[in-house]
Amino acid sequence: MTNDPLLIPPYGGRLVDLMVEDEERAELIARANQLSSVRLSPRSVCDLELLATGGFSPLDRFMGRCDYLRVIGEMRLADGAIFPIPVTLPVGETDGLQIGREVALRSPKNELLAVMLVEEIYEWDRMQEAAEVYRTTDSRHPLVAEMASWGRFYISGPLRVLSLPKHYDFPELRHTPQQVRALLVRLGRANVVAFQTRNPMHRAHEELTRRAAQAVDGTLLIHPSVGLTNPGDVDHYTRVRSYKALVERYYDPRRTLLSLLPLAMRMAGPRSALWHAIIRRNYGANYLIVGRDHASPGRNAKGEPFYGPYEAQQLCSRFSEEIGVRILCYADMVYLPAEDRYEERHRVPRSAKSLALSGTEARERYLACGRPLPAWFTRPEVMRELARAYPPKHQRGFCIWLTGLPSAGKSTIADVIAVKLVEHGRRVTLLDGDVVRTHLSKGLDFSREGRDTNVLRIGFVASEVVRHNGAVICAAISPYQATRDRVRLMIGEESFIVVFVNTPLEVCERRDVKGIYARARASQIKGVTGIDAPYEPPADPDLVLDTCQDSPEECAQKVIELLRERGFLRNDSGVRDGGHDVHDKDRRASPLRLASSSLVRPFTLFWTAVIDLLGPVRELIGSLFDKI
Numbered sequence: 001m002t003n004d005p006l007l008i009p010p011y012g013g014r015l016v017d018l019m020v021e022d023e024e025r026a027e028l029i030a031r032a033n034q035l036s037s038v039r040l041s042p043r044s045v046c047d048l049e050l051l052a053t054g055g056f057s058p059l060d061r062f063m064g065r066c067d068y069l070r071v072i073g074e075m076r077l078a079d080g081a082i083f084p085i086p087v088t089l090p091v092g093e094t095d096g097l098q099i100g101r102e103v104a105l106r107s108p109k110n111e112l113l114a115v116m117l118v119e120e121i122y123e124w125d126r127m128q129e130a131a132e133v134y135r136t137t138d139s140r141h142p143l144v145a146e147m148a149s150w151g152r153f154y155i156s157g158p159l160r161v162l163s164l165p166k167h168y169d170f171p172e173l174r175h176t177p178q179q180v181r182a183l184l185v186r187l188g189r190a191n192v193v194a195f196q197t198r199n200p201m202h203r204a205h206e207e208l209t210r211r212a213a214q215a216v217d218g219t220l221l222i223h224p225s226v227g228l229t230n231p232g233d234v235d236h237y238t239r240v241r242s243y244k245a246l247v248e249r250y251y252d253p254r255r256t257l258l259s260l261l262p263l264a265m266r267m268a269g270p271r272s273a274l275w276h277a278i279i280r281r282n283y284g285a286n287y288l289i290v291g292r293d294h295a296s297p298g299r300n301a302k303g304e305p306f307y308g309p310y311e312a313q314q315l316c317s318r319f320s321e322e323i324g325v326r327i328l329c330y331a332d333m334v335y336l337p338a339e340d341r342y343e344e345r346h347r348v349p350r351s352a353k354s355l356a357l358s359g360t361e362a363r364e365r366y367l368a369c370g371r372p373l374p375a376w377f378t379r380p381e382v383m384r385e386l387a388r389a390y391p392p393k394h395q396r397g398f399c400i401w402l403t404g405l406p407s408a409g410k411s412t413i414a415d416v417i418a419v420k421l422v423e424h425g426r427r428v429t430l431l432d433g434d435v436v437r438t439h440l441s442k443g444l445d446f447s448r449e450g451r452d453t454n455v456l457r458i459g460f461v462a463s464e465v466v467r468h469n470g471a472v473i474c475a476a477i478s479p480y481q482a483t484r485d486r487v488r489l490m491i492g493e494e495s496f497i498v499v500f501v502n503t504p505l506e507v508c509e510r511r512d513v514k515g516i517y518a519r520a521r522a523s524q525i526k527g528v529t530g531i532d533a534p535y536e537p538p539a540d541p542d543l544v545l546d547t548c549q550d551s552p553e554e555c556a557q558k559v560i561e562l563l564r565e566r567g568f569l570r571n572d573s574g575v576r577d578g579g580h581d582v583h584d585k586d587r588r589a590s591p592l593r594l595a596s597s598s599l600v601r602p603f604t605l606f607w608t609a610v611i612d613l614l615g616p617v618r619e620l621i622g623s624l625f626d627k628i
């Protein structure tokens with residue numbers, strides 16, 4: 001593959017291309033179908049695509065141990081080239097894998113993607129990687145939380161890629177680095193400014209990108225990440241529809257290119273920014289825009305940001321020369337109403353009035369309340385897309401997650417909340433740990449693994465309910481913080497409400513609804529939470545309930561109040577404490593019959609049945625079913 005002299009050459013000199021030649025395909029597919037397989041996660045599928053097409057050049061494989069260790073320690077590949085993020089392929093089991101043997105790599109749907117000749121299988125240390133790359137071991141960091149689910153080993157070796165992952169959405173905007181380069185050459189400018197984003201673009205971003213392209217007389221490459229981004233981000237369908245509308249209406253087609261990048265982001269702040277610059281160089285960009293808080297996830301358990309606001313700019317600028325990508329650093333853009341224009345914050349005179357809205361504020365203060373976003377903040381086309389994706393908050397889904405010791409009162413309180421919500425006119429799904437263990441999680445044991453699997457299954461169903469704007473209440477011991485944090489990621493920070501049912505062990509033991517404490521004390525059963533299995537109280541619950549002081553109704557009422565405060569229930573409708581101020585329509589329906597999610601039909605029927613069965617089943621199960 002020859003490089004066009006107009007554009008900056010790829011990082012390392014040439015674009016890696018791992019695609020198998022046509023003549024070889026049939027023979028390799030036949031062979032691959034006889035091999036053992038590794039099923040890739042969605043993240044690894046994204047990584048494979050960028051490896052295959054040269055987006056990660058000069059990297060041509062999932063990292064082997066030497067590259068990996070030097071990357072996490074020094075941000076360099078073994079040969080010394082800067083590469084700040086590990087790109088690795090985790091596997092849980094090594095059965096069927098052998099050094100020197102080939103293995104087929106398949107998508108989560110089992111489609112054959114590639115063949116790897118396994119050259120290395122090595123163990124890695126999650127805490128070490130978290131501390132070195134993400135500079136935190138706090139499981140509030142999305143990658144730190146996700147890593148807990150990765151396998152214990154990384155594998156590496158030469159890859160031969162048979163097919164790229166299929167993208168049926170926005171095919172006209174999907175391009176390999178080679179294709180982006182060809183399109184940029186057609187636009188005719190040597191300077192190319194890339195803009196990375198995982199959020200909707202508002203007028204501040206428009207100003208920023210236009211300024212940047214003008215400053216270097218370059219082409220603007222709007223290059224949003226549409227692989228995995230931060231959990232809870234605006235979905236990429238909504239984003240891409242809005243980028244398309246923006247580019248069509250407000251950008252100069254002679255110097256703008258919109259292309260989608262199937263990157264699985266790492267949210268590693270400064271390290272990510274540097275990685276983004278290297279990747280964009282492979283697509284033909286010699287400039288990258290880096291603003292405030294580039295690639296930063298939310299806040300840690302103490303409420304502090306994971307990275308400083310300008311650290312990404314500092315790190316990128318330090319290595320800019322070495323990676324050959326110039327960094328265009330910008331401070332926050334703010335709106336000056338008197339002049340009807342945007343300006344960087346530090347250039348605004350103190351006396352001048354300026355306006356700014358963060359993405360969170362736009363969601364919370366406008367979309368959540370059904371108010372239109374101000375015209376100075378965003379274009380109407382973007383506003384329309386966002387309003388479609390974000391209905392007012394009282395119509396959105398949420399998950400109440402009750403955690404606590406066995407017999408703390410989770411199920412009892414959950415039942416009351418469910419009924420109150422149905423009275424309120426919401427559709428409710430109740431996922432009770434006891435009940436879930438009789439079907440969805442039937443057969444799972446009470447080891448850490450069994451408990452985690454159960455909690456993650458509940459989390460998965462809950463996330464589907466929330467995604468479809470249903471209310472879901474989960475009552476499960478869920479003793480481990482890291483697992484609850486993983487569920488938080490599945491559901492999304494804003495919609496996940498952790499309620500700690502904080503009943504002291506002595507009280508729980510006295511209540512002993514299912515007799516499990518008595519059996520544990522008599523050594524008849526093992527692994528009972530609170531006795532001989534750990535319970536990690538939530539580090540930062542949204543609400544703590546005291547069941548010694550408050551009745552189940554009072555506890556449930558506190559949850560209802562919190563939902564009102566957060567806007568998930570309207571203040572002007574539904575039940576008051578006595579539960580009589582209900583709309584006629586709601587009054588007619590039996591709470592338990594209504595209590596199902598708005599999921600696809602089979603699920604709706606299934607969960608309706610579960611809820612109908614709830615009362616009797618809980619009595620029937622009687623003693624031994626613990627809840628996780």
Ligand code: ADP
Pocket residue numbers: 196197198199200204205208289290291292293294295296330331332333
């Ligand atoms: P990322 O997580 O990749 O930083 P964003 O979409 O939040 O994704 O930001 C894209 C780029 O735009 C980043 O470099 C960011 O710092 C910059 N940016 C975001 N908001 C603003 C703003 N209001 N003013 C100036 N730059 C911004």
Ligand code: ADP
Pocket residue numbers: 404405406407408409410411412413475501511513546547548550551552555627
């Ligand atoms: P868990 O689901 O946490 O295992 P359950 O709700 O099944 O616990 O059992 C809790 C027991 O404690 C029930 O018998 C319930 O009647 C009793 N209880 C007493 N006070 C309260 C309270 N304030 N909230 C919830 N349950 C309470």
